[in-house]
Amino acid sequence: MTRNWKRLLLIGVAVAVVLVVGGPFVYIHFFQDKAPAPLSVSASPQAATGAAVPADGTWKAAAGSQAGYRVKEVLFGQNTEAVGRTNGVTGDLTIAGTKATKGSFTVDLTTVKSDKDRRDQQFQGRIMETAKYPKATFALTEPIDLGSVPTVGAKITAKATGNLTLKAETRKVTFDVTASRTAPGAFDVSGSIPVKFADWKIANPSFGPIQTQDNGQVEFLLKFTK
Structure with a gap:
C-alpha cells in the first residue's frame, strides 16, 4: 500500500x-493568437514610373493611421510578444522640395488595446498611468532628407531625429522611417522607435508570471493625405 x-x-x-x-x-x-506583424508601409501598389509629382505642402494623418507598442515577454520560460495598438492618432508633415521640414504625431494612449484585458489594465494603470498622462507625442527636430521627390509607387528609407515624449518625459531619439507614396496625394510612413523604459520613468511591465525585458518598441504607421 x-x-x-x-x-x-x-x-x-x-x-x-x-x-x-x-x-x-x-x-x-x-x-x-500570434502577435501581429510590425506596422509597416504596404507593398508598392505599382512600380515607380514617370515624372515625380511635387509633394510640397502640409500633409495630415488620415483614417487608417495606427500606433502602439511591442514588448517581448517570457511566460514560464516561453517567449512571446505583447502588442497593443490604437487608431487614435493625429499628425502632420510638411514637405519642401526633397525634405520633410516639420512633422509630428500624437497618440491617445487611453485607447490602446491588446488581446488581453489584464495586460490593458496594467498598461492603463501602473505602467503608463494614462489617466494622468493620456498622450504620447513625437516631433521632428531635424529635417528628413528624402533624397528625391518620390514618384507614386516609390519607397524610401531615411533617418528621423526628434523628441519623443512619454509620461511627461522628453528624450531625443533617432530611428529609421520608411515612406511609400501610394498616390499623388497620399503617403504612408512607418517606423519603430526603441524605448528603454527607465529613460522615460516607465514602470517595468512585468507582472505575475509574465516577465519582460527592460525595453520595447513604439510602432507607428501614418497615412498622410493633402
Whole structure:
C-alpha cells in the first residue's frame, strides 16, 4: 500500500511539472493568437514610373493611421510578444522640395488595446498611468532628407531625429522611417522607435508570471493625405 501511495505521489508530481512547464508551451504555440506583424508601409501598389509629382505642402494623418507598442515577454520560460495598438492618432508633415521640414504625431494612449484585458489594465494603470498622462507625442527636430521627390509607387528609407515624449518625459531619439507614396496625394510612413523604459520613468511591465525585458518598441504607421 505504501509503495502504491509513493507511486501515485510521483505520478502527481510529474503531472504537475508537465502542466506548469508544458502548459504554457502548448497554450502559447498552439492556442494563443500570434502577435501581429510590425506596422509597416504596404507593398508598392505599382512600380515607380514617370515624372515625380511635387509633394510640397502640409500633409495630415488620415483614417487608417495606427500606433502602439511591442514588448517581448517570457511566460514560464516561453517567449512571446505583447502588442497593443490604437487608431487614435493625429499628425502632420510638411514637405519642401526633397525634405520633410516639420512633422509630428500624437497618440491617445487611453485607447490602446491588446488581446488581453489584464495586460490593458496594467498598461492603463501602473505602467503608463494614462489617466494622468493620456498622450504620447513625437516631433521632428531635424529635417528628413528624402533624397528625391518620390514618384507614386516609390519607397524610401531615411533617418528621423526628434523628441519623443512619454509620461511627461522628453528624450531625443533617432530611428529609421520608411515612406511609400501610394498616390499623388497620399503617403504612408512607418517606423519603430526603441524605448528603454527607465529613460522615460516607465514602470517595468512585468507582472505575475509574465516577465519582460527592460525595453520595447513604439510602432507607428501614418497615412498622410493633402
